[in-house]
Amino acid sequence: MKFTNTLINGKLIKRYKRFFADIKVNNTTVIAHCPNTGSMLGLLDKDNQVWISKNDDPKRKLKFTLEMIKVQNSIIGVNTHRANRIVEHGLKNKLINEFKNVKNIKPEFKYSDDTRFDFLCDKKILEVKNVTLVRKHNFAEFPDAVTTRGTKHLNKLIESIDKNYEPYVLFLTQIQGINNFRIAKDIDNDYYQNYLKAKKTGVKFLAYRCHLSSKEIKIEKKIKIVDE
Numbered sequence: 001m002k003f004t005n006t007l008i009n010g011k012l013i014k015r016y017k018r019f020f021a022d023i024k025v026n027n028t029t030v031i032a033h034c035p036n037t038g039s040m041l042g043l044l045d046k047d048n049q050v051w052i053s054k055n056d057d058p059k060r061k062l063k064f065t066l067e068m069i070k071v072q073n074s075i076i077g078v079n080t081h082r083a084n085r086i087v088e089h090g091l092k093n094k095l096i097n098e099f100k101n102v103k104n105i106k107p108e109f110k111y112s113d114d115t116r117f118d119f120l121c122d123k124k125i126l127e128v129k130n131v132t133l134v135r136k137h138n139f140a141e142f143p144d145a146v147t148t149r150g151t152k153h154l155n156k157l158i159e160s161i162d163k164n165y166e167p168y169v170l171f172l173t174q175i176q177g178i179n180n181f182r183i184a185k186d187i188d189n190d191y192y193q194n195y196l197k198a199k200k201t202g203v204k205f206l207a208y209r210c211h212l213s214s215k216e217i218k219i220e221k222k223i224k225i226v227d228e
Helices: 081-092 146-159 189-201
Strands: 008-016 022-023 028-033 047-054 064-071 074-077 105-112 115-121 124-131 139-142 166-173 178-185 204-212 217-223
Touching: 008 028, 022 047, 022 064, 022 217, 028 081, 074 204, 081 105, 081 124, 081 166, 081 217, 105 146, 115 146, 124 146, 139 166, 146 189, 178 189, 189 204
Parallel strands: 028 064, 124 166, 139 178, 166 204
Antiparallel strands: 008 022, 008 047, 022 028, 047 064, 064 074, 105 115, 115 124, 204 217
């Protein structure tokens, strides 16, 4: 997934009211939209290097959007709105091994009256989770806060097996150079227990990391999921 324009480099001043971030660009402070509803744990230290995109659409209240943050020499993609576009690019370009042979890709699959999944690929359901948390060297983690929605999705994916679907969860790891992934059970043990239940029932879990730059973000390689 290529950015329309090359991103602008700056430094983080602060994030506030969840959806706003003050960014220092050269000697100017700009307000950027922060498109991430998570806690962004470990990402928000003042003066962290960041990249923002610019959109001159007159209908937009904020012209800038926070896209990536550099933490401990790793670039991390924080715009959750881009996750499905990155995965769709990966599906169409056969960058996800388990989905190389699918013929039909349907985004925003309406599974039931109260549940949509990110993709239906033939009979494979694919739910995408954007991963930005890294606390221990070379371990990406999800979630970064309690996720009741994530637990609901796991239970719906378990249910889908009886309807002859093949359910997958893809942990899209937008953390440069990371090689291992695990569930952050100390943050949300309920999600972890339901993950173990879903895995035992037949839901398949994948973790792929991304290559990130100021020009594009794309799926790079599969990484190991570690159960602890």
